[in-house]
Amino acid sequence: MTLLSVSDLKTTYRAGDAAIHAVDGVSFEISRGQTIGLVGESGCGKSTLGKSIMRLVEPSSGQVLFDGTDITRLSPSSLRRQRRRLQMVFQDPFSSLNPRQTVGEILIAPLHVHGVGKRSERPQAVANILARVGLPAHAANRYPHEFSGGQRQRIGIARALILQPELVICDEPVSALDLSVQAQILNLLSEIKHSFDLSLLFISHDLSVVRYLADHVMVMYLGRIVEVGSHQQIWRNPLHPYTRALIDAIPDPARRRLVTSLRNDTADARGAGNGCRFRFRCPIASEICAQREPSLQRRADGHDVACHHAEVKPA
Amino acid sequence: MNPLLEVSHLSVGFSTTNPVHGLSFTVAPAETLAIVGESGSGKSLTALALMRLLPKAARIIDGGVRLDGEDLLTVPEMEMRQRRGRDIAMIFQEPMTSLNPVLTIGRQIGEVLQHHRGLSKAKARAESAELLDLVRIPEPRRCLDDYPHQLSGGMRQRIMIAMAVACRPKLLIADEPTTALDVTIQAQVLELLDRLRRELRLGLLLITHDLGLVGQWADRVIVMYAGRKMEEGSPGDLFSNPLHPYSRGLLAASPRLQGDQHYRRARLAEIPGNIGSALAAPGCPFAPRCQLRLAACRVEFPDQRTVALGRQVACHAVFDAERPSQIHDIVVGL
Numbered sequence: 026m027t028l029l030s031v032s033d034l035k036t037t038y039r040a041g042d043a044a045i046h047a048v049d050g051v052s053f054e055i056s057r058g059q060t061i062g063l064v065g066e067s068g069c070g071k072s073t074l075g076k077s078i079m080r081l082v083e084p085s086s087g088q089v090l091f092d093g094t095d096i097t098r099l100s101p102s103s104l105r106r107q108r109r110r111l112q113m114v115f116q117d118p119f120s121s122l123n124p125r126q127t128v129g130e131i132l133i134a135p136l137h138v139h140g141v142g143k144r145s146e147r148p149q150a151v152a153n154i155l156a157r158v159g160l161p162a163h164a165a166n167r168y169p170h171e172f173s174g175g176q177r178q179r180i181g182i183a184r185a186l187i188l189q190p191e192l193v194i195c196d197e198p199v200s201a202l203d204l205s206v207q208a209q210i211l212n213l214l215s216e217i218k219h220s221f222d223l224s225l226l227f228i229s230h231d232l233s234v235v236r237y238l239a240d241h242v243m244v245m246y247l248g249r250i251v252e253v254g255s256h257q258q259i260w261r262n263p264l265h266p267y268t269r270a271l272i273d274a275i276p277d278p279a280r281r282r283l284v285t286s287l288r289n290d291t292a293d294a295r296g297a298g299n300g301c302r303f304r305f306r307c308p309i310a311s312e313i314c315a316q317r318e319p320s321l322q323r324r325a326d327g328h329d330v331a332c333h334h335a336e337v338k339p340a
Numbered sequence: 341m342n343p344l345l346e347v348s349h350l351s352v353g354f355s356t357t358n359p360v361h362g363l364s365f366t367v368a369p370a371e372t373l374a375i376v377g378e379s380g381s382g383k384s385l386t387a388l389a390l391m392r393l394l395p396k397a398a399r400i401i402d403g404g405v406r407l408d409g410e411d412l413l414t415v416p417e418m419e420m421r422q423r424r425g426r427d428i429a430m431i432f433q434e435p436m437t438s439l440n441p442v443l444t445i446g447r448q449i450g451e452v453l454q455h456h457r458g459l460s461k462a463k464a465r466a467e468s469a470e471l472l473d474l475v476r477i478p479e480p481r482r483c484l485d486d487y488p489h490q491l492s493g494g495m496r497q498r499i500m501i502a503m504a505v506a507c508r509p510k511l512l513i514a515d516e517p518t519t520a521l522d523v524t525i526q527a528q529v530l531e532l533l534d535r536l537r538r539e540l541r542l543g544l545l546l547i548t549h550d551l552g553l554v555g556q557w558a559d560r561v562i563v564m565y566a567g568r569k570m571e572e573g574s575p576g577d578l579f580s581n582p583l584h585p586y587s588r589g590l591l592a593a594s595p596r597l598q599g600d601q602h603y604r605r606a607r608l609a610e611i612p613g614n615i616g617s618a619l620a621a622p623g624c625p626f627a628p629r630c631q632l633r634l635a636a637c638r639v640e641f642p643d644q645r646t647v648a649l650g651r652q653v654a655c656h657a658v659f660d661a662e663r664p665s666q667i668h669d670i671v672v673g674l
Contacts, residue, residue, distance in 0.1 A: 066522035173614045203378035205611035208593035212610060215603040233596035238603050256602065274523040275596060278555020278579050282534060287524050
C-alpha cells in the first residue's frame, strides 16, 4: 500500500538572478514498510528532496501525497498534525541537537508540541524510547556534549521515533560516524524499522550503506532521478551509465590499482540545454543525448531508467 | 633496500594524554604505505609530527624520524622550513581551506617555486603550467589565472597535489586526500597520486579511514587504534586473514566489504562501545571493546610480534596458548 507518493516535485533556489533547480521534476512512491535508498553525489539535490517532502524547504511545484493528503497544500497547523507521522533524522548529530537542553528536554519537546499523552506520562515515554535506542535511562539528565557521535545519533533517532511516526526520512545518518559505530547505527535503524513498522527514505552518498539497508534504490543526478530499481536490479544489473560509474567507484580491494573514472568532474545542469544533463561525463553519450533529455521509462521488469542508451553495455 | 622513511618508537603527547604511542614503521621509495584508523586513532597527528607541524600544545616525547637516513627531529626549525616541500610534502583533506582564496592558482604555485628553487617569476609561471599539466588539469595556462573558488573540489585537490610535488619531494603524506570528494572524483585523485608515485618515485604515506581504498591502493597497511599500531601487513593478507580482533571487527562491520549483505537477512557485525572508552586506561586501548580480552590486556600493552615477513600484530589474545581461539590457530598455521 502506498504511503508516500511524490509527483513532479520541483524545488528551486534563487541565487541572485540565477535559479538553481535543486529538485527538477521528481516522482516516486514509498509503500508501507518499505525502505527506499536515495543515492547521489553532493549537489545532486538529494537532501533538498528530503527536506521538500518534510516542507522544511518549500517546494516550488508538484505534489507530495502522504497517506492521501497533499502536504504541499496544508496550512501550518494541519502540516504540524501531519508531521507527527513524518519525521527526520539528520546527518550531523552535533549540530542537530540543542546543546543547552538536556536529552530529556530534547525528547519530551515533540510530545509537548503535539500534545501527546498526559504530562505525567511523558517522562516514562522518554525512558522507554531511550531504552529502545540503546541508551541508559540516566541519559535523560545529560547534555548532548557528554555523548559520543554514535550516541548522539541514537538521541536523534529517539527524537524522531518518540512520536511513533510512519515514515522517517534519514538524511546521511551515518556519514559523520566512524566505521565501527556506523554498523551499530545501521543495525539500530534496521531493528526499529521492523519493530515500529516504519517506512524509511534513506538518503546517502555511500552506495555500500544503501546497498545494505534499502529494498529499493533511487539514483539521483543533478535534480533528476536517473534510475530506480530493486536492490537486486541496481546491484546485479545497473542500467544507467551514472549508476554503473558510482558502483565502479566504490573502492574495492579486489581491483588492485584499477579504476574506470568518468570524464570531467564538474556537475552542473546549466548548459545542458534540452539534452541529457549527464552527457558531459557520460562514456556512451551520442548525438541524441545532446538533443533530447531522456525521461524515466519503466521496463517490463519494473526497473526504471532515464537513458537513451540503457541497453548499451560498455565493453 | 634502505627505507626512505623510518619512524621508530614515536610518541606524541599533550599535557595529560598520549595520542600517539610507541609507533614504528617504514616507507620504502616509491611505496604506498597506508595508515588506517578511525577518528582518535592518532593517524593525523602522526602525519603532523613527521612534518614537525604539531599544534603548540603537543610535542614529540620520544622516538626518531629518519628520512633517507637523516634524523629529521634534530634539524633546526629554519632548515626544516626548507625541507618541507623539498624533501617531504603533505596534502590535506579539505583543498578549499588549504588554498588562499584571494590569490590566483598561478601565484600560489609560483610562490612555492620561487621560494624553494629561486626561479624567476616568468620561469615559475612556465613551470607552474607544466605542473598543472602533470596533474592533468585541462587548459593549464588558463587555470593559472583562476581563483580557487572557480574550481571544483577535485580540481582544487589536483592543485594541492601539484604544489606538493613542485619541488619533487621524496615523501608525500596524503591525509584523507579524497574524504571531502565525491566517489567518482575520489578514484581520479587516487589514480593521479598513484601515477605520481610511479613517475616521480615518491614514497606515499596515505592516511585514511577507508578500508576499501587501502585495499585498492596500498602496498602495505598499518591499522592504528587509540595511538597504537595494532597490526601491519599487506592488504591482501590483512583482508583475507586479519589477525587483530580490532582489524577483524572493522572488516566485518564494513558493509562495503561484506558484499551481498542485506538488512532483511543479516545484521552487520558490530564493535561494541566507542573509542572514547580507550583513553587513559593502562594496557591495550582496545581491551574495553574486545571480545577476546584477557586479564593481561588490562595491564600491559602487548609487544609487536612478527608472525611472517612484513606481518606484525600486537595482541595478547592472538598468541594465547591457554585459550586456543580461531585467531590463535591462524597464527600457529602461518
